[in-house]
Amino acid sequence: MLVSLVSNPRIRRVVRETVGGLPRQFWWLWVSTLVNRLGSFVVTFLALYLTAERGYSPSYAGLVASLFGLGSAISAVGAGVLTDRIGRRPTLVAAQLGTAVSTAVLGFVDGQVAIAAVAFLVGLCNNATRPPTSAIIADLVPAEDRVRAYSLNYWAINIGFGLSAAAAGLIATHGYLTLFLLDALTTLVCAVVIFVRIPETKPQASPEHPADAAEPKTSLLAVLRDAPFMALVGLTLLVALLFQQGSTTLAVDMGASGITPTEYGLVIGLNGLLIVVLQIPLTRWMEGRSRTGLLISSCLLTGWGFGLAALAGSSAWLFALSVGVWTVGEILHTPVMMGLIAELAPTHARGRYQGVYSLSWSLASLLGPAGGGLLLQYAGPAALWLACGAVGTVAALGYVALARRTGAAGRRTGAVTEVAAPAAAPAAEVEKAPAGA
Structure with a gap:
């Protein structure tokens, strides 16, 4: 049966369209991403480790996660600037080496202050890998294949995450x-792979490409003044606040409800598994559909998917249902956002744009765990999960408002900037003029 599937012309065509034609260096980066996520145990289990193993309160676990997020927020912008200035490879290798060392140290330190300080360093180094990774993909891959490459990289992240979450519980x-x-070991392996196999990809001015030298320099302030882009960053922040609950307050609530670490690992691992299984079929289904409709649906599914956890009690199966619903929201949200960011990011400022976009996720990792931890401790799980539903609803309304505003601007200026423009599938979407985890 397996042989017949492999020999099926339609399946071969789908596989070829999905993974074919990408540079060899991209696949080394893809392997590095996969290995890194296969070993990404600490962030997923940090809250459970602090509460169940060390006996700290949920609010302290939220504080530590927020300090991790503070480090991530600082490095998001800093690494974006370094990516454009000193290069992609040195920024990425330095970030991975720093992550390996600080993660190992975190496993040995004791005391609330020491744990919090090292967690900040882990966040600082860990998130610094995002801007150079996104820039390397944009540099290596032709424009017509770029969003497909981002999707495949995102796929590797979730393959690794799903397997690591399940294994980590055991x-x-x-x-x-x-x-x-x-x-720490897997991160170190990734640094070696990048150093040995990935060349520096930062575009350089040359006689063959004189336009590179003529490109205007985009300052960080100019990125912050890009109103449509910053609106997307703000709405992404709201959605990211929800996803942060999956690795922080969800773990604490499940632990307090009597769910074992093994069960938690299997439940949260469902997120990565569903993305691996459903991402390509759903993104093909999304082709030609309204971006606004997809983003609204993703926000509501994400918010009220977490909201379902209010009904779970001590049932791992109901927690799994909750994870399944918000995972579908994640699948709908990510490819659309990848396309929008690709359209808005100029080639010569990829690092800065990716850094500021990554800042939304970093700020969420700073604010989400602290806010969620406080809600969980002082208002209870039901209030926390219902608040997630409300945040998802607000984000959905924000996309409606943004679509109306950009639509009106497009009618006045003739520019095609509507959020509601048809969304293409990642396997086929082509990046517009100058154009990420």
Whole structure:
């Protein structure tokens, strides 16, 4: 049966259209991403480690996660600037080496202040990998294949995440220190792969490409003044606040409800598994559909998917249903946002744009765990999960308002900037003039 599937012309064509024609260096980056996420145990299990293993309060676990997010927020912008100035490869290798060392140290430190300080360093180094990775993909891959490449990289992230989350729950039963050390080791392997196999890809001015030298320089302030882009960053922040609950307050609530680390690993691993299975079929289904409609649906599914956790009690199956619903929201949201950011980011400022976009996720990792931890501790799980539904609804309304505003601007100026423009599938979407995890 497997042989017949492989030999099926339609399946071969789909596979070829999905993975074919991409540069060899991209696949080394893809392998590096996969290995890194296969070992990404610490962030997923940090809240559970602090509360169940160390005995700290949910609010302290939220504070540590927020300090991790503070480091991520600082590095998002800083790494974006460094990516454009000193190059993609040195920024990425330095970030991965720093992540490996700080993650290993986090497994050994004791005391609330020390744990919080090292968690900040882990966040600082870990998130610095995002802007150079996105820029490398944009540099290596032709414009017509770029969004497909981003989707494949995102796919690798979720393959690794799904497997690591399930495995980490089993490993944690034998001691959390092993999680920290394995995470550090896989990150170190990734740094070596990047250093050996990925060349510096930063575009350089040359006689063959004189336009590179003539490109205007885009300052960080200019990026912040790009109103349509910053509106998307703000709405992404709201959605990202919801996703942060999946690795922080969800773990704490499930632990308090009697769910074991193994069960939590399997439940949260469902997120990555569903993305791996459903991403390509759903993104093909999304082709030609309204961006606004897809973004609204994704916000509502995400918000009220988390809202379903209010009904879960001590049932791992109901928690799994909740994860399944908000995962569909994630699948709908990510490809559309990738296309929008690709349209808005100029070639010569890819690092800065990717850094500022990454800032929305970093700020969410700073604000989300702290806010969620406080709500969980002082208002209870029902209030927390219903608040998630409300945030998802607000984000959906924000996309409606943005679509109307950009639509009106497009009618006045003749520019095609509507959020509601038809969305293309990642396998076929072509980047517009100058154009990410």
